[in-house]
Amino acid sequence: MDVVTVGPEEIRSAVSMPAAIDAVREGFLALRRGEFEMPTRTALRDGAFLVMSTHHRPTASAMIKTLSLNFTDRVPAIVGTVVWSELGHGRHLVADAAEVTRLRTGAIVGVATDLLAPAEARTCTLIGAGGQAADQVRAVHAVRPLAELKVVDHSLDRADALAKALGAELRIDTVLAVADADEAVHGVDIVCCATTSTTPLFSPTSLTANAHVNAIGAFRPTMRELPDELLAEATVVIDEREAILEEAGEIIHALKTGAITEDDLVELGDALAEGTGERAGRTVFKSVGVAMQDWAIASLLAQTFLDQAK
Template sequence: MRIVSAAEIAGALTHSAMTDALAEAFRAEVTVPLRHHHPIPQGPGARDAMLLLMPAWTGVGEDAFVGTKIVSVFPENGTRGLPAIYGSYILCNGATGAPLAVMDGTALTVWRTAAASALAARYLAAKDASRMVMVGAGALAPHLIRAHAAARPIRHVTLWNRSREKASQLAEGLKGTLPGITITVASDLQSAVEEADIVSCATISTNPLVSGDWLKPGAHLDLVGGYTPAMRETDDAAVLRASLFVDTRAGGLHEAGDIVDPIRRGLIQESDVKADLFDLARGTHRGRASDDEITLFKSVGTALEDLAAAMLVWRSLPV
């Protein structure tokens, strides 16, 4: 069994190839059971830890795969100087069940998450989209920028983060790595969004950051960060103005606060979500309908994406 590090994953993948692999996975027949959540008590006064299991498998045959992402969330790790979240991915042969590899689950997740946004942008962002705003400066941000730049002709990226210093650090880290793309840091998020063709958000905000009133005709809003019903990255105006899309209906209609909260309050209905990535990849929905249409894509992730990423890494590794 092979151990695959984050560095090996980065060496094996490109954002275009990862996006292509996701498109193929959403067109294929992949089994994705419900995600398992298992609380782990930590004793008096401590928050419970959580073990998450995310399995998926392809069809039968010698080229079949079975995979499971294992994520541990230990909220008290900050007091120990350790990360709160650890992840590993176990990839097995789908014909025999024999383990093939254990991969860095954290690295795999950021690659597939960014690729899901890029896949959506292929159908939903304007074909000539050249100006992007990146809201948030965490680990996902550079991957989202590169993935969107691989999907659309991005020429200018504006970074915004609550901590301007962190946004500046990201800008410095990206310097020289994105030929032909200008990187700037914004103090005023509204002004930056008003000029943007693509607005990508990867934060843990529980309150809206981007207003729908700021979006220009033809803009595409990519919401990545919120992963619980209590989290919002955009406001009701955006949800009401935009054509709504999700990565999967199973996740988007139950876990995504930007969709679930407006439905719960009666502002929109489940039927207002026009399509998910299955529909877009399989051609049952065309995606963007006009140059002036405002589109909103909300993702919360799915084990299908993890399996597709792990399969691509495995097939791309040097022998």
């Protein structure tokens, strides 16, 4: 058996954000067509260890990702491996899971933002300046070129450093670090939430009438970034129903309080199939992450690195 190992720098050099967005978009349409066998991920030690797997029937390829997560005592917080294999040959690809996770989580935000955010959107607030944060902005910028970025974090110094770094990298004209989330989301077109919060981050009254909100931080039932009031009045698009109902704290909470019903939730694959169109009012995209996203990035890596290894 031949094993090709791919590290973070190689992943970044091989897969651009636009390519990642395209791959994840096509992956969700394929998921809708039933091309994937994808069990709900296994969470151990209350989400400290995660195992995700999927099989793509048309290509007879499979991906397994294992992660350990520690957001309080360790840097990096996310550590693990992505393993790609195919029935047609014995070569395996092993990639750094933290980098794949950052890239695919950003990519799905790019897909959702491109679908749901107003075409003229140019301003964004990012809440959270941790490991997943930068790729949220890179992905948004890829589909809605930004003129202004605000970053909120419990550490204003960390928010300022990230805002300046992204401003220089993406050539965003105005970048600001802001201490208060409600102040930061006021008047902006797009809000990205990437935190481990257990309580809502802002009041919906602070949002513009047509704001688009991405929420990718909460991945356990005890976590929650968005208020019930926002979910009740917005168009809510989710990555995958089964995963969301088991893991997304804000969705679970809103269902329990009666703020929303399951019928209010639209899967991303269905929304993509319906097309863009004009959506009145606020939109929300909620993701806990599914294995198909990792498969989509791993497939691009396999095309590059396994082909080279032939």
